[in-house]
Amino acid sequence: MNLLTAPQKPAEYAEDALISAILDGTYPPGTPLPAERELASQLGVTRPTVREVLQRLSRDGWLMIRQGKSTQVNDFWRDGGLNVLSVLVRHQSQLPADFIPNLLAVRLDLAPSYARAAVRHSPAAVAGYLAGWTALPDTAEAFAAFDWGLHRALTIAASNPIYTLILNGFAGFYEQMARQYFESAAARAASRQFYAALHAAAQANAADAAEAITRQVIEASIEFWRHVKSEPSRS
Numbered sequence: 001m002n003l004l005t006a007p008q009k010p011a012e013y014a015e016d017a018l019i020s021a022i023l024d025g026t027y028p029p030g031t032p033l034p035a036e037r038e039l040a041s042q043l044g045v046t047r048p049t050v051r052e053v054l055q056r057l058s059r060d061g062w063l064m065i066r067q068g069k070s071t072q073v074n075d076f077w078r079d080g081g082l083n084v085l086s087v088l089v090r091h092q093s094q095l096p097a098d099f100i101p102n103l104l105a106v107r108l109d110l111a112p113s114y115a116r117a118a119v120r121h122s123p124a125a126v127a128g129y130l131a132g133w134t135a136l137p138d139t140a141e142a143f144a145a146f147d148w149g150l151h152r153a154l155t156i157a158a159s160n161p162i163y164t165l166i167l168n169g170f171a172g173f174y175e176q177m178a179r180q181y182f183e184s185a186a187a188r189a190a191s192r193q194f195y196a197a198l199h200a201a202a203q204a205n206a207a208d209a210a211e212a213i214t215r216q217v218i219e220a221s222i223e224f225w226r227h228v229k230s231e232p233s234r235s
Helices: 010-023 036-043 047-060 082-094 099-121 123-130 140-157 161-168 173-181 185-203 207-234
Strands: none
Touching: 010 036, 010 047, 010 082, 036 047, 047 082, 082 161, 082 173, 099 123, 099 140, 099 161, 099 185, 099 207, 123 140, 123 185, 140 161, 140 173, 140 185, 173 207, 185 207
């Protein structure tokens, strides 16, 4: 089992250790976990702590607790809930190779829709957030933080809290990936154009334009990301 450095709380440590073991294939989907006593011994925690963690992981879809039988590991891609997303981003070194492309594809599906809804429901809030784009420092860190804040503001203004819950599942991870993207001056320049165009659409209450602008820029960012990530393999 690939045990992580123990955090302050034993339950958090045990949870991270078990999830890491699931992700690294120590306990693949469909296999049973050891009994609570054995897990407690392996992890160096108490049986009540193990029981608490198993219940929590069961609620999130990682495990299936079966009365009178061993606890079974689920296929979290099929059985997991929104909480699985936030857990996965804490285990970035163990993410599958297709995680980022799949995440970008979902973003392409969602972001144009919530941008349209945001401008339709609350154009002033969208325009208000974007008013600061002209003073944005020309650094990857500043752009990453601003872009995260923009998309969060859009989901909130869209008046559908599910958008915000999904986005919040990637807090921290989003900015980390965005900082890599915004290391490119071309990416920062493209985003300046996007912020200006979206700002104008919000001021004009042009929801359809906001949707089209967002779709176009995300499609371009996906192609740019793929290009950047493919460069090392060609060197």
